[in-house]
Amino acid sequence: MKYLLFAVLIISTLLSSANAANHSPLLISKPKIVGGEVANKDSWPWMSALVFTFSDTDSDLNVAGTQYQSEPFSYSPAGQASANMVDCGLGDKVCTLATNKICLIARGDIDFSDKAMNCQAAGGIGAIIYNNVSGVINGTLGEDFSGNIPVIAISQNDGIILLNNLDNIATISLTIKQQLAQNASCGASFIGDKWLLTAAHCVEDANIEFLKVNIGEFDLSDGANNAKAIKQIYLHPEYDEGSAFNNDIALIELVESIDNASVKLLDNSSSTQLAMAKSPATVIGWGNVNAYGPNDEQPDNSQPNQLRQVELYLLSNDECKNKLAQAHGELNNTTFTPDQVGITDSMICAEFFGDVQKGSCQGDSGGPLVVNTNQGWQQIGIVSYGVGCANAAFPDVYARVGHFTEWINNITQGIAIEASYDFAITPQDRSQITLLTVTNNSEFTANLRFELFSDNFDTHGFSLNTDDCTLLTAKHSCQIQVNFDAKLVGKQKVRIDITTVAADIPTSQSYISAQAVAANSDIESQLSNGSADFRWYSGGDQPWQLDNTEPAIISGIIGEDQQSAVLLTFSGAGSLSFDWSVFSEENPDAADEPFGVLSLIIDEQQINFITGEVAYTKVTIDDLAEGKHQITWLYQKDGGTREGQDKASLKNVIFTPLITPPAGEPISAPSEQITNKSSGGASYFILCLLVMLTLKRRQV
Numbered sequence: 001m002k003y004l005l006f007a008v009l010i011i012s013t014l015l016s017s018a019n020a021a022n023h024s025p026l027l028i029s030k031p032k033i034v035g036g037e038v039a040n041k042d043s044w045p046w047m048s049a050l051v052f053t054f055s056d057t058d059s060d061l062n063v064a065g066t067q068y069q070s071e072p073f074s075y076s077p078a079g080q081a082s083a084n085m086v087d088c089g090l091g092d093k094v095c096t097l098a099t100n101k102i103c104l105i106a107r108g109d110i111d112f113s114d115k116a117m118n119c120q121a122a123g124g125i126g127a128i129i130y131n132n133v134s135g136v137i138n139g140t141l142g143e144d145f146s147g148n149i150p151v152i153a154i155s156q157n158d159g160i161i162l163l164n165n166l167d168n169i170a171t172i173s174l175t176i177k178q179q180l181a182q183n184a185s186c187g188a189s190f191i192g193d194k195w196l197l198t199a200a201h202c203v204e205d206a207n208i209e210f211l212k213v214n215i216g217e218f219d220l221s222d223g224a225n226n227a228k229a230i231k232q233i234y235l236h237p238e239y240d241e242g243s244a245f246n247n248d249i250a251l252i253e254l255v256e257s258i259d260n261a262s263v264k265l266l267d268n269s270s271s272t273q274l275a276m277a278k279s280p281a282t283v284i285g286w287g288n289v290n291a292y293g294p295n296d297e298q299p300d301n302s303q304p305n306q307l308r309q310v311e312l313y314l315l316s317n318d319e320c321k322n323k324l325a326q327a328h329g330e331l332n333n334t335t336f337t338p339d340q341v342g343i344t345d346s347m348i349c350a351e352f353f354g355d356v357q358k359g360s361c362q363g364d365s366g367g368p369l370v371v372n373t374n375q376g377w378q379q380i381g382i383v384s385y386g387v388g389c390a391n392a393a394f395p396d397v398y399a400r401v402g403h404f405t406e407w408i409n410n411i412t413q414g415i416a417i418e419a420s421y422d423f424a425i426t427p428q429d430r431s432q433i434t435l436l437t438v439t440n441n442s443e444f445t446a447n448l449r450f451e452l453f454s455d456n457f458d459t460h461g462f463s464l465n466t467d468d469c470t471l472l473t474a475k476h477s478c479q480i481q482v483n484f485d486a487k488l489v490g491k492q493k494v495r496i497d498i499t500t501v502a503a504d505i506p507t508s509q510s511y512i513s514a515q516a517v518a519a520n521s522d523i524e525s526q527l528s529n530g531s532a533d534f535r536w537y538s539g540g541d542q543p544w545q546l547d548n549t550e551p552a553i554i555s556g557i558i559g560e561d562q563q564s565a566v567l568l569t570f571s572g573a574g575s576l577s578f579d580w581s582v583f584s585e586e587n588p589d590a591a592d593e594p595f596g597v598l599s600l601i602i603d604e605q606q607i608n609f610i611t612g613e614v615a616y617t618k619v620t621i622d623d624l625a626e627g628k629h630q631i632t633w634l635y636q637k638d639g640g641t642r643e644g645q646d647k648a649s650l651k652n653v654i655f656t657p658l659i660t661p662p663a664g665e666p667i668s669a670p671s672e673q674i675t676n677k678s679s680g681g682a683s684y685f686i687l688c689l690l691v692m693l694t695l696k697r698r699q700v
Contacts, residue, residue, distance in 0.1 A: 039284060039307040039547050040220045044188040045261040047284055047307060049182075049217045050202060050366065052210055053224045056181030057174060061128065068158050072174050073129075075142040076151040081126030082171040086635065087163060091129070092114030099123035102170050105163055107132040109617060110420070113141045116151045121586050126172040127151045130159020130502050150174040157239040159472060159656075182214065182224035184303075187285045187367025189379055190215050192262035194231075194254040198366035199382050199399065200239040208233060213252060215260055220286060221305040229255040232437070234411050236404065237419040237511050244249045247346050248384040248399045251411050264377040266371065269400030270498035271348060274371055275314040281350055281371045281380060282395075284309045285364030291357040291390035294331055303363045311594050312350040312396070314371075314380075320349035320395050327393035340698040346403045348381050351395040359390035369398045377688045384594045409506070410584075414442050414506030415498050423514040425565050425632055426486040426538040436510060438469050438498070447501040448478060460483040460492040462512060486516035489539060515539070517565060522546055523553055527653045533570045540565040540634075541551070552651035553634035555598075563636040566650065573626040579616040582631065582648045598648040601632040617652070 026325035039047075052189075059072040063085075083102050088095035091105035095118055103119035105127060112129060119127045131137045137153035150172050154162075162170070186202035195212060203211070212227035231254060236247040250555050266274075274281075277393050288303055315323070323337035329336045343349065350369060360383045370380030381398030388394060410416070416439045423432050450466045452459045465481035472478055483497075492514050500508040517539030526546050527535040538544045542556025544566040556564040582594025599609040602621065610617070635648040 001226050020619065021459075025180055028308065029276070032078075037121050037303075037308040037309060039218070040573060041083075041307075044284055044307070044309075045216045046263040047187040047217065048190050048196055048205075049184040049214045049220065050141045050186045050198065051182040051184050051214050051217075051220075051224070051227050053180050053182045053212060053227050056177040056179070060154060060173040061154065061170065061491060063162060063165060063170045068154055068433065069136060069160075070128075070152045070154050071131070071136045071138060073116075073137075073144045073151045073153060075143055076116075076141055076174055077110075077148050077392065078174045079150045080171070080173045081128075082169060084161060084167045084168070085128070086124075087166060088115075088119060088124075091118050091127075093507060094118050095122045095124060097122070100125060102128060102172060103229030104159065104166070105129045106159065107137060111142075111615070112139050112151070113145050113147070116141060116145070116147050116149065118680045119147050124150055125297070126170075128154055128159075128162065128170070128172065130162070131155045131156040149429055172376070172540070178589050179222075181330075182220060182227060184214075184220050184363070185211075186363070186365045186437050187383065188213060188259070189250060189263050189368040190260055191408075191412075193412070194257045196252040196254070197265075197368075197379070197382060197401070198250050198252060199244070199245075199384055200235045200248045200250040201245055201384070202366040203252070204235055204239070205234050206233060209616075213254065214234060215258060218307050228258065231255045231371075232416075232418075232439070234416060234508075235419045236407060237509050239419075245384050245397075245399075246342075246344050247404075249346075249382055249401075249404050249407075251408065258330050262372070263368065264375060264378045265401050265405065265408070265568050266373070266380045268372070268400070271380050271400055271402040272316075273595055274314045275348060275549070278315065279371060279477070280311050281368045281369050282311050283350070283364065283367065283383060283398075284308050284359050284376040285367035285383065287365075287367075287383075288361040288389065290361075291359070291584055292388050293391050294388045294394065296388065307407075308422055310352075310360075312369075314598075315349040315351055315395055317345070318347070318349070319341055320347075320397075322353070323349075323395055324387075327387070330393070343397065346400055347384065348398050348400040349395040350381070352390065353390070357390035357392070359396050360386060361389035380480040397651065406506075410506040410508045412441055413425060413668070414438070415507050415512045416441055417445060417449065417496065417498060419508075420511045420513070421482065423441050423484050424601070424630075425515050425540070425567060426484065427535070427569060427630070428486050428489055428516050428518050430556050431483060431485045434482050435479040436482060436496075437477055437479055438472065440472045440474055440505075442505045443474050444502060444505055445474060446505050448472055448528045449499045451497045451499070459494055461487045461496045461516075462492070462514070473536065482512055484512075484514045485516070489516050489518045490624075491515045515519075515565075517543070518614050520544075520566075523566065526551055526553060529652075529654055531570070531655060533572070534570045534653075537569070547649060550651065552649055554650075555648040557638055558635070560637060560647075563634060564647060564648075565632060565634045568631040568653065569629065570655055571628050572626055572655070572657050574655060575620055575622045576624060576629075576631065576653070577618065577620040578653040579618050579651050580610065580614075580649065581608050581616045582614050582635070584611055584613075584635075584637070584646055584648075596637050596646060597635070599632075599636070603629055603632060619650075681682040 021699040029485045059070045061068045085104045086097045086101045088103040088105045090108040092110045103124045105115045116127045136155045188196045188198035208230040214227045234251040236249050239247045321343045324341040325336040338649045362384045367383045368378045368379045370378050373438040384399050386396040418436045463483045469478040469480050496510040520536050520538040525537040541558050541562035542564050544553045547554045558564050580600040597609045597611045600607045
């Protein structure tokens, strides 16, 4: 769920922030199909699904003849185990009574993999991990899991039942299917050659090593072997989730061209005429089929395997604004003007008539809204967002395809560059470098020129090296080097413009952002613990501050959609330990969309985050290699969150250098290692392989 403010409507962060209590005025969700029907299998040959493919696993749990709902942990070994159960608590230590038994373990602030290994180390032959909130856990043991016992997940309620039935025989079974399976996250449409259209919010954090595209898909229960690899994703350079998903469009480039039917795109003028006439339009997707209102609890996942479609009616933007203003006013018992609801020229709206609830819903995002014209079916929109699902008062909102014709052509037929790049938060007086890929998708060799621009004509420490890209032949790529020298504290943003000697070759732009933070001697004195090598920096919207009650620091007082960062730099191999805590509003409905979050970033890689109310917890990061390191603790708040203390804390930061033992003596193993698979109800895991998506077969 997304909530919008009056002025700044939704923020886009690494973790896709959301908020639920002390509600900001406008409630938004990313959509799905409601009230429709199964599509004709051959009607939409260009309809595509964004998928992850994987070896599917079936799990089964039977206790004393009673079957319980269970889910497999990804990377759990296959196998079967049958024995009495033993209560192993949180699984935070070796479960001494587990020999030849099945461990029953509660979810908590310990990695799932550690829980399983503590069971196995005691002689356990299988593990059942039960949730500490409603629903069944959807988790991972991590691709480096070295255990060999089957591990499954069950709900909190079932876990309580089993705690009272420990003497009964439990049978766990995990079976890996031979057939490749797929998990659909969003829809897309094939527009020809090697190009597809989808919503920017579907792919803004996607890892193209694992995300694939299934073109002409109909039934998600088969066909995973047909999924195609992605070469590049181009988000619109002015995509802004903070403005109600404005410019919510992205192009996907496949590794190879595909000989497949494509959908035609409708121009902007025709889109406006059809909207004014309230013309019928059809939306297609694999999204949820259950309707709910803006104040209703989101129902359980109901995404179908087979493609569905539903007919709606277009609205002009003025009609859409007026409808939404009235609906939000009644919902919030206040007055909204049409200009406050966030509808822009890059959007188009559609609604249903009559008593039967119809619309798009979670899972349909990125899919097409099409109209039947005298040229056949043409795409007029891309599923973007909505309020609830199929609610008569709130029209669905789509990206208006005709508004982006020039941008689409610039990328697919001209000089394409990665739309944006955000440098990691940088200590003042240090520098960073990145390489951006430039591709010539035209039929001609291009002489290229690159220039930097900013709103105040000051490039603020940015510079370019474009020597390898001055002459670029057709259908080839090159790379330019972007440099950021962090001299000026604060946030900086520049635009890279590309021009060609031949004016008939279209070009695109890229936006580069960076943020420099200042050295902080107060934090250095408070937390360096005698280490002369520690250098501390802090900044963001507000720097971290000293906690005067103990030798600790706390995040700056920040508002909605803001962040507070503290950085530590040092050199050497060894381990780093610290205690961290957070008191923020957590999202009870979506673990991967926290409202207020404290993130740990090590050498530009996000490792973990905590959210909700988490008391001081010790973390040890082992095996830091020789060289320079930058550790960042980043506290972020979403739009509209006002519950809780809204602060993060840090103390006891200690670096232990690696001491090389004399020849012949082994190096002792570290006692604890943080991973990205935390199992806590407040400390949620991040699936690096799937970025923002999990390995659930069907997803809300």
